[in-house]
Amino acid sequence: VILIWCLAISAQAKVKIVASSSDLASIATYVGKDLVEVSSIGQGKSNLHFVEILPSYMLKVSKADIYLKNGLSLDQWAQGVMDGARNSKLLVVDCSKGIEVLDKPTGKVDASMGYLHAEGNPHYWLDPRYGKVIADNIVEALCTVDATNAATYRANRDAFVALLDQKWTEWVKAAEAFKGAEVITYHSTFVYLAHAFGFTVAGYIEPKPGIEPTAAHNSELIDLIKAKHIKAVLRDPYYSQRAPEAVARATGAIVYEAPSSVGGTADAKDYISLFDTLVGILAKGAK
Numbered sequence: 535v536i537l538i539w540c541l542a543i544s545a546q547a548k549v550k551i552v553a554s555s556s557d558l559a560s561i562a563t564y565v566g567k568d569l570v571e572v573s574s575i576g577q578g579k580s581n582l583h584f585v586e587i588l589p590s591y592m593l594k595v596s597k598a599d600i601y602l603k604n605g606l607s608l609d610q611w612a613q614g615v616m617d618g619a620r621n622s623k624l625l626v627v628d629c630s631k632g633i634e635v636l637d638k639p640t641g642k643v644d645a646s647m648g649y650l651h652a653e654g655n656p657h658y659w660l661d662p663r664y665g666k667v668i669a670d671n672i673v674e675a676l677c678t679v680d681a682t683n684a685a686t687y688r689a690n691r692d693a694f695v696a697l698l699d700q701k702w703t704e705w706v707k708a709a710e711a712f713k714g715a716e717v718i719t720y721h722s723t724f725v726y727l728a729h730a731f732g733f734t735v736a737g738y739i740e741p742k743p744g745i746e747p748t749a750a751h752n753s754e755l756i757d758l759i760k761a762k763h764i765k766a767v768l769r770d771p772y773y774s775q776r777a778p779e780a781v782a783r784a785t786g787a788i789v790y791e792a793p794s795s796v797g798g799t800a801d802a803k804d805y806i807s808l809f810d811t812l813v814g815i816l817a818k819g820a821k
Contacts, residue, residue, distance in 0.1 A: 549680050551672075552595050553602040554609040555582055556796040557659045558629055560805040561668050562602060564694040566676060569683050575615065578797020581772045583744065587614045595619035599679050602672065605630035606656035627675045632667045633658045636725055651743075660794065661726035662702060662809050666695050701806055705813045706731070711820035718755060718787070719768045720778060723794045727812060736764060739777050747777035759785040766819035768792040771799060790815045 548571040553559040559574035566572065575591050576582045582604065595601060596619040603612045605628040616624065638654030658664050673691045677684040713732040717724075720739040728735050737758050741751040758764070759781065767789045769778045778789045792815050793802040802808040 549600065549676060550598045551600045551602060552598040554585075554604050554612050555580075555659070557805060557808070558602040558604065558668065558672075560796045560808075561665060561694070562672050564805065565669050565673050565687055565690045567686075567690055569680070569686065570676070575612070576609070576795070578793065578795045578799075578802065579771045580795070581770075582608050582795070585609070585611045587611055587618070589618075591615045592618035595624065596621045598624060600624070600672075600675050601626045602629055602675075603627065604656060604659075606633075606635065606653045606658070607651050608656035625675055625679055627671055629668045629671050630656070630658060631671050633664055636729060637722065655722055655725050657723050657794065658726050659805075660724060660812075661730040662698060662705065662805075663730060664726070665698050665805060669694055697806065701809065705809055708813045709816045709820075712816040715766070715820065716762055716764050717766045717768055717819070718759060718764060718778075718781070719792075720770055720773045723770055724768055724792065731813070731816060733816070736762060739767070739769075739773075739781070752777060752781055755781050756784045759787055766790060768815070770794045788819070790819060 548569060549566065551562050551566065551570050551572045553562060553572065553574040555576040556574045556578050559572045562570060562572045573594060576585055592615055595615055598621065601616060601624055603609055603626060616626065635654035639652060659668060669691050673687045676687045709731040715733045716736040717733060718737050718739065719735050722738060722743060725735060737755055739747050739755065741748055765787055767778050767782055767787050769775065769789055769791055771791055771793060781787065782789045791799065793799040793808060793811055796802055796804055796808050799811060802811045
């Protein structure tokens with residue numbers, strides 16, 4: 535009887551997934567549903583470039599079955615977490631597999647260029663169409679560690695893709711008025727969002743990736759905004775308001791706090807509502 539009870543407990547055990555970001559964690563929840571237990575190290579207001587490695591993260595990963603990393607050198611800190619976890623059974627999934635990477639430098643990359651990613655822009659999850667690619671990568675891993683429930687994972691993935699397709703039609707329609715517009719963003723976070731919805735990032739608050747704004751660069755941005763009649767500045771929640779607000783005061787542009795990850799603002803509760811929120815900001819900016 536005890537053996538049967540233990541086997542039953544084992545059969546009911548959930549697949550434990552740890553993700554570098556809340557976005558990957560949200561998609562994992564969509565495709566795993568009640569068969570998985572998901573947590574993320576990076577939170578909605580975390581700058582995923584810089585996450586402090588804590589012993590609690592290593593402990594969490596030591597008990598995990600799957601680790602979901604963003605890849606493209608965004609979450610390089612994740613390797614330190616995994617090394618410290620010493621979990622030889624951990625299946626590591628690079629969720630950037632299959633992504634058509636934007637902004638990949640063609641020449642030599644060095645420190646004079648700021649924190650430029652040699653592999654290309656790593657913020658790919660902000661094109662909702664790549665949510666499908668991420669889901670495929672996660673499902674492949676789930677089917678590997680839990681083959682018994684493979685059909686369920688694939689069905690959940692199909693339902694998630696159908697929901698994304700439905701929402702994509704709504705989002706494109708809602709963002710139509712913003713198509714062709716130019717914006718300023720703090721960092722190169724929203725390049726994939728711009729690619730998805732047909733607007734252009736004309737400049738950045740950062741003079742170079744990861745480099746703090748300067749008075750000289752702000753002056754250049756102000757001239758650019760005035761010359762091009764740019765109306766919107768998008769600021770990730772974890773960046774300072776000071777430089778964007780200074781630029782806005784000098785030009786009449788409006789600064790929008792735009793969540794770049796699930797949980798970045800109160801209304802961006804999951805991967806779908808993240809884009810509901812972002813598209814709502816774009817529609818507001820068009821007015």
